[in-house]
Amino acid sequence: MKIAIYQMEVIGGKPAENRLKVQSWLEKVMKEENPDTIVLPEMWTSSFKLKQLKALAEPDGEPTKSFLSKLAKKYKVNIIGGSIPHNVETNIYNTSFIFNREGEVVYEYSKIHLVPMLHEHLYVTGGKKAVEVFELDGIKMGIIICYDLRFPELARSLALQGVQALFVVAAWPTPRKYHWTALQIARAIENQMYVISCNAVGNVDDVTYAGNSMIIDPWGDILKQGQDNQEETLVQDVNLSKVVQVRKEVPIFKSRVPDLY
Numbered sequence: 001m002k003i004a005i006y007q008m009e010v011i012g013g014k015p016a017e018n019r020l021k022v023q024s025w026l027e028k029v030m031k032e033e034n035p036d037t038i039v040l041p042e043m044w045t046s047s048f049k050l051k052q053l054k055a056l057a058e059p060d061g062e063p064t065k066s067f068l069s070k071l072a073k074k075y076k077v078n079i080i081g082g083s084i085p086h087n088v089e090t091n092i093y094n095t096s097f098i099f100n101r102e103g104e105v106v107y108e109y110s111k112i113h114l115v116p117m118l119h120e121h122l123y124v125t126g127g128k129k130a131v132e133v134f135e136l137d138g139i140k141m142g143i144i145i146c147y148d149l150r151f152p153e154l155a156r157s158l159a160l161q162g163v164q165a166l167f168v169v170a171a172w173p174t175p176r177k178y179h180w181t182a183l184q185i186a187r188a189i190e191n192q193m194y195v196i197s198c199n200a201v202g203n204v205d206d207v208t209y210a211g212n213s214m215i216i217d218p219w220g221d222i223l224k225q226g227q228d229n230q231e232e233t234l235v236q237d238v239n240l241s242k243v244v245q246v247r248k249e250v251p252i253f254k255s256r257v258p259d260l261y
């Protein structure tokens, strides 16, 4: 499966402009690389404009949900739709929508762990549904959002559900860049699966986003890594049989003793 990641400089508080950016990026990347799956970052329509979130949140994910669905169908590409502020009645969630090549939503995930350092809980409601597997082109995948990466239980639960590739969509800031890269590598090694991440770059208000989007294989080798502060596209073919190979070589899932922990 060929993956293309958009390490995007999100324009704070401007959903229509960000949708246009994604549309022209996708047009270009489809022409040049023809990927199977594309990945966007966390809160790519709005960035973390939490104080304006009521105005920026999209009722039932619209219009961005239809926008991504049309693009997926037009280009026959799977889309890991980063995340957007999404409201259901009076609650705002930080939600990721996943589309198949027919433009159908195959999975929807709302970020479970909200960031105390940002007081995210004052503006956003945490997702209440447990993480689940979804399939694209017959491959079992999972998704988590940014701060969720700090909770190894999510990735482990997905690995036990059969996930071979874990997507992490993020707006992870620069002061904790080392945590971002180290935790991604740890999740890949400890679960012997691909970790494929998409972080934002650039500055919004007083926050600088850390880039360093990554594609890490199940052995923990970094196949691609974005730069610190540059909008760019990362493209990589991933070979899912590597998951089986690594799990055979170091059979941690057979060695687990879950009754003792």
Ligand SMILES: O=C(O)CCC(=O)C(=O)O
Pocket (backbone or CB within 6 Å): 042, 115, 145, 146, 147, 148, 150, 170, 171, 172, 173, 176, 179
């Ligand atoms: O955990 C961190 O240090 C960053 C998390 C974050 O910024 C987010 O979840 O949006």
